[in-house]
Amino acid sequence: MDYKDYYKVLGVERKASQDEIKRAYRKLARKFHPDVNRGPDEAEAELKFKELGEAYEVLQDPEKRAAYDQLGENWKEGQDFRPPPDWDDGFEFSGGGYTQADPEQFGDFFEELFSKRGGFDGRMHAGRQAHAPAQDHHAKIVIDLTEAYNGGSRDFTLRKPELDKNGHIVLRERAIRVSIPKGVAEGQHIRLAGQGSPALGGGKAGDLYLEVAIKDPPGFRVEGRDVFMELPITPWEAALGGRVAVMTPSGKVELTVPKHAQTGKKLRLKGRGIPGKIPGNLFAVLKIVIPPTESEKARELYAEMAREMDYDPRAGQGV
Incomplete structure (x- = not known):
């Protein structure tokens, strides 16, 4: 997927005000x-017009x-791009999602960033009537795997974009304390009542919905309520089998490694995944780790094993 430099498309500086962006568009x-570009250049003008619409859809809001600016200034137009993990962590926005625009009218870049959360226009309109319902706010928070298992209370900092008096965007930070329920899963929402937008005319304030993402510790991977952890074993444990001690997110357990185990084999610990009405499972994924050969004695042992076992793992490949 190619990166889109929306500022370059509109021919404005990154520090341009909202009015400057509107005029450029x-x-x-x-x-x-298209109405003023008929003839041989029609297709090219139509493509450019569509590109302008996509850029303006983002920068006018x-x-x-x-959110787009959170990606930073170092990406170049047309550069191969994937959003950094949790790039929108802590970014607070109003409404029910990022955009009402049909993602099919724009490109993959727009869809990847702005069409995951459902439709909204992202703004409070001046023409709304008194006592109109207040908008809910949404944000994404990233928690640790141990917090998903055990719950707890934690402080987060959210960033909400606002326009200053000169039409430039500033990020207003606010700290919130969140009670994380035990067994919360990736993608679930935590609701904080009354912490969204205030209602016009003194009505009930909106709520704040926090979408939960779980940070995978090194060697772990979370899929729903199931947790996969890498379990290093020695070649002799793989060949001979045996009992090994394993530290899991829910505590220490002992696992039986079967004889002739191979790298990638999964050992299931039922119900040891993220807790819930139906708890997930924990899968220990075996990885055979070769001991170092830094000493002469170690090299001799490997050489003896090669002579005694006379084993070729590539024999079936015809080489």
Whole structure:
């Protein structure tokens, strides 16, 4: 997927005000509008007009623009791109998701960043009536695997984009304390009542919904409520089998490694995944680790094993 430099598309600086972005878009939209570009250049103008629409869809909206800016300034137009993990962690936005725009009218880059959360326009409109319902806010928080298992209380800092008096975006930070329920899973939401937008006319404030992401510790991978952990074993444990001690997120256990085990074999610990009404499972994924050969004695042992066993793992490949 190619990175899109929306500022370059509109021909504006990254520090441009919202009014400058609007003026740049209107000027270019008139120039490349399909109604004024008939003939051999029609297809190229239509493509450019679509590209302008995508850039403006993001940059004209303070929340989408601030989210886009979180990616940083070092990406180049057309560069191969994948969003950094949890790039939107702690980013607070209003409404029910990132955009109402049909992602099919734009490209893969737009869809990857702005169409995952459902539709919304991202703004409070001045024309809303008094006592209109307040908007809910949404944000993503990243918790540790142990917190998913055990729950707890933790402070997070959220960043909410706002426009200053000059039409530039600033991020307002606020600290919140969150009670993390035991057994919360990836993608679940924690609701904080009354912490969204205030209602016009003194009505009930909106709520804040926190989407949970779980940070995989080194050697672990979470899929739903199931947890996969890498379990290093020696070649003799793999060949002969035996009992090994394993430290899991829920405590120490002993596992039986079967004889002739291979790297990649999964040993299931039923119900040892993330807790819940139906708890997940924990899978210990075996990885055979070769001891170092730094000493002469170690090298002699390997040489003796090679002579005695006379084993070729590639014999069936015809080489």
